[in-house]
Amino acid sequence: MQNQKIPLAIDCDPGIDDAWALLLAAAMPEFDVRLLSPVAGNVDYVYTSENLRRLAAWYGLPGKLGRGASQALEISRIDAGDIHGKGGMAGFDLPPTERPFEQAWSWDLLYEEACRAEAEGGLLVLAIGPLTNLALALEKYPDLAAKLRGLVLMGGSAGPGNHGPYAEFNIACDPHAAQLVFESELNLAMVSLDVTHAAALQREEMQALCAIDTPYSPLLKAIASFMPEQAVLHDALAAAYLVNPELISWEEVEIRCECEDDVHLGQTVFSFSGRRFERFTFPPLCERTSRPLHLLSRSVNREAYVGELERRLNALKK
Numbered sequence: 586m587q588n589q590k591i592p593l594a595i596d597c598d599p600g601i602d603d604a605w606a607l608l609l610a611a612a613m614p615e616f617d618v619r620l621l622s623p624v625a626g627n628v629d630y631v632y633t634s635e636n637l638r639r640l641a642a643w644y645g646l647p648g649k650l651g652r653g654a655s656q657a658l659e660i661s662r663i664d665a666g667d668i669h670g671k672g673g674m675a676g677f678d679l680p681p682t683e684r685p686f687e688q689a690w691s692w693d694l695l696y697e698e699a700c701r702a703e704a705e706g707g708l709l710v711l712a713i714g715p716l717t718n719l720a721l722a723l724e725k726y727p728d729l730a731a732k733l734r735g736l737v738l739m740g741g742s743a744g745p746g747n748h749g750p751y752a753e754f755n756i757a758c759d760p761h762a763a764q765l766v767f768e769s770e771l772n773l774a775m776v777s778l779d780v781t782h783a784a785a786l787q788r789e790e791m792q793a794l795c796a797i798d799t800p801y802s803p804l805l806k807a808i809a810s811f812m813p814e815q816a817v818l819h820d821a822l823a824a825a826y827l828v829n830p831e832l833i834s835w836e837e838v839e840i841r842c843e844c845e846d847d848v849h850l851g852q853t854v855f856s857f858s859g860r861r862f863e864r865f866t867f868p869p870l871c872e873r874t875s876r877p878l879h880l881l882s883r884s885v886n887r888e889a890y891v892g893e894l895e896r897r898l899n900a901l902k903k
Contacts, residue, residue, distance in 0.1 A: 590617040591709055591734070592702035593827075594695055596653070597820070598626025598714030598755075599636035601669050601808045606713050606820035607637075608801055611644040612897040613828050618648040619698045619708065622691035626714040626758050627665045628673040630655035633714075634686070636673050642682035644801070649698075650684065651691030654717040657759035660850075665754055675811035677804050692722035699732040706869030707734030711827065713820035715755050716740070720762035723769050730770040730877070735867030738766075739823040741840070741853035742778035743881060752851030753778040756842060760851040764842040772867060772878045774835065776826060777853075780882040781819040784890050791816045794894055799901040822885065825893045832890050835862040835880040855881060 593616040597603045610618060621641050623634040630653070638650060656662055670676045687694060695710075695718070702708035710733060712719055719736070723729055740755035740763070748757040756763045766773070786794075791809045795802060809816065826832050839856040843849040865880060 589705065590615060592617050592619050592698065592705055592707070594620040594622065594698060594708055594710045596622045596624060596691070596710065596712040596714060596718050597637060598624050598633045599640060600627035600633065600673050600714070600820070601675050601811065602818045602820040603627070603713055604640060604674065604804060604808065605818045606824035607640050607646065608644055608901070609821060609824040609894070609897050611646050612900045615828055618646055619702070620651055620691070620694050621646060621648050622651045622653045622695070622718050624653040624714045624718050625655050625662055626755065627669045628671070629662070629664060632673045636679065638684055638686065639679035639682050642684040643680050649694055650686045651689060651694040652686050653691045654721060657715065657717055658720060658761045660759070660761070663748070663758055670811060674804070675807045677807040679804070691718045692725055695719070695722045696726045696729055699729055703732055703870060706871070707732065709734045709867060710736045711823060712736060712738040713823055715758035716762040716766045717759045720759070720765040723765060723771070733771060734870060735772040735774065736766070737774050737776065737823055737827060739776045739781065739820050741775050743855060744779040746852065747778060748851065751849050753853065756853055757851030760842050760844050764844050767840045767842055767879070770877045772873070774865065774867070774880040774882070775840065776823040776833065776882045778819070780833065780885050781822050782817055784822050784885045784887050785815040785817045786891065788814055788816070790891055794898060797895070797898040798903050799898055800903060801901070821894065822890060825890055829889065829893045830864050830866045832886050832893065833882045834884045835865050836860065836883050838879055838881045840879050840881070
């Protein structure tokens, strides 16, 4: 039982940092990827869905490919094409694939996989894009939160935003979906913008990682050339935490997303408990407490993070 793989679902909006996170997932034998779901976010759904399909095939990621949400619950679509390139992959042409999407929607597949994984300690969700798919799943299946091991999400900020002065981009894309998730009984750990910025990679560190000879080096080099002096791989930090809980320290919080005030729309607002965790992993369902636990990242061990990226890439060497 000690070495049993943890069932994992990944919800994403690829995106150059999603490409990094998904590559880490391909190098994580500790997890059994059951479901991959695209959502509109960094770029239009036409691109995020196709990027996910091609990345999954190229990286050799297992799991079903679900069809996700192409628009937010209530607001008009925003994107970050200026950051990720028009197609989301820094202008890089991903290898084509015949791998198909399932006919079912991601939220239905998530519930199916959550039910299937209950006897295995529960399905863990890594959400590194807007939370639209997850919100739709929680709305349709009220008992879903109790069936999931937990949610690790990249989003929100305990400091300034990156979509205007207050909101972090993933949350700003669909603040109403985020609030639905925060109001649920779901256990969650938020890897926030202020901490991903603290883990920024210097140019020479990115160059060293890109020099590791894997089949995916051309993509990583294209991404590196598309980024400024410091590379902030937001989603990669959330993925790296899954396999190395020592990377991030946490504080228990209450989380609310601003959905009414247009100026602050998408801002994450926290009530801090003072209860800190230097290390945390979600326990299996059988050990879950009745009260939902919401955690906010507070600090990162940057050197250990860079070392984890290096170690996982070396595992993918040609």
